[in-house]
Amino acid sequence: MDIAEFERMYSDCYSALQRYCYFKLPCKADGDDVLQEVALSAWKNRESIRSTGSFKTWLMQIATNKIRDFYRRRAKDLNVSFDDINELTLSQSRFGISVTETVKETIDALGDIDKEVITLSYLQNIPQAEIARRLGIPIGTVKSRLHNARHRFKNEYLQSSLKGEIKMKRLPNLLPEYKIKRTDKEPFKCKWEELQGWMIIPKLGENLTWAMYDLPERKINGEYKLKVTGRACVHGIEGVLITADIRDIAVAGDMNDVHDNCSTREFIAQLTDTHVRFLAESHMHEGVKNFFTFLDGDAFLDNWGFGEDNCGSNIYPERKGIINRDDSIITCPSENFVLDVIDRCIVSIGNKDYDTIRIMDIECYNTGVVSEQFLDYNGRTILWRRFNRNDWRIDYYKQKWSDKLPDNERLTINGETYVHWYDCISDYII
Secondary structure (H helix, E strand, O other), rough: OOHHHHHHHHHHHHHHHHHHHHHHOOOOHHHHHHHHHHHHOOOOOOHHOOHHEEEEEHHHHHHHHHHHHHHHHHHHHHOOOOOOOOOOOEEEEOOOOOOOOOOHHHOOOOOOOHHHHHHHHHHHOOHHHHHHHHHHHHHHHHHHHHHHHHHHHHHHHHHHHOEEEEEEEEOEEEEEOEOOOOOOOOOOOOOOOOOOOOOOOOOOOEEEEEEEEOOOEEEEEEEEEEEEEEEEEEEOOEEEEEEEEEEEEEEEEOOOEEEEEEEEEEEEEEEEEEEEEEEEEEEOOOOOOEEEEOOOOOOHHHHOOOOOHOOOEOOOOOOOOOOEEEEEEEOOOHHHHEEEEEEEEOOOOOOOEEEEEEEEHHHEOOOOOEEEEEEEEOOEEEEEEEEEEEEHHHHHHHHOOOHHHOOEEEEOOOOOEEEEEEEEEHHOOO
């Protein structure tokens, strides 16, 4: 193959080659570097091609190999084995075709601090001294963050490399003892992509199991196995379908006699660059499958909606100062959708300590119901706690919650008493 013929065929394929490299790599600069490597390799090995009709396939295979080499180099820097990497696996998302099970995806799954320092150091090749200058932190802090980020990267990658296998972690029948210690540090920023109240992130490939524990006995009374099963569309708005297998559990006193009833419900949810929200919900009732969507008014919004016109919850929570807390005494505006970052706490569960921010919502979903949840740097829930106003559903329960649960923790919110009812944890922490 002479120079003219090579240049003509290469030029005909260049647009497709460029799109492929830009799509597969973290940034345009990396794409340009790989494109140069592909061009050089193709020119050096042009005599190996047997048929001009297979030129494009041959060229794309060279690109595939060079992209793989790129990720191998990054993995070597991060001290991760790439023997089982499959960065070419594709899946459909609401943004079109996306790459899964790659180093880039694993980095994206990390918390903002880890993601920032790894991106600067390993993907942008910025020296540590320059990173320290940019972030306004000592170089020793950069080194420490990189060390911790590499460790978390390895753990995250090993989990994501199971190629879709669901890791089944058994949640305990008794809620572990925990302590919550408020600190004087300012709340950190994180990316909170979970569906509020259900803890799962509505992305393809996500799965999570969480359980509910009655207090003060701390016995499990429900287990929820959630899995994102595919794409879905509601009234022209695209999201993902989530299946929840639910076990309502009755545990006898010795913890060995467990009775349960199983059911399934489904959700359609949407995650955008700024918000996460429910679009629809379905469940069985008396043998009939019921559907509710965001167009069903109060029947949907009172239970599943959030924000103006069901815009959803902001995935970048910030402290607004609308909820003021002094130990168990809380004041806040008397209006709907009161949600705020309260403070920063160390949550100790078992032998593990978690640095968290505490978020409270006051009657966002249900009149008379308050929750507080504790998020780590990755925006994942470590602990979720529910409180009921003293007269919540008194017609049904026939007594006040302070009488029903006299030993449970209490909060006073705008002069009203709220009683701690139950807690939730997920397999994220075990």
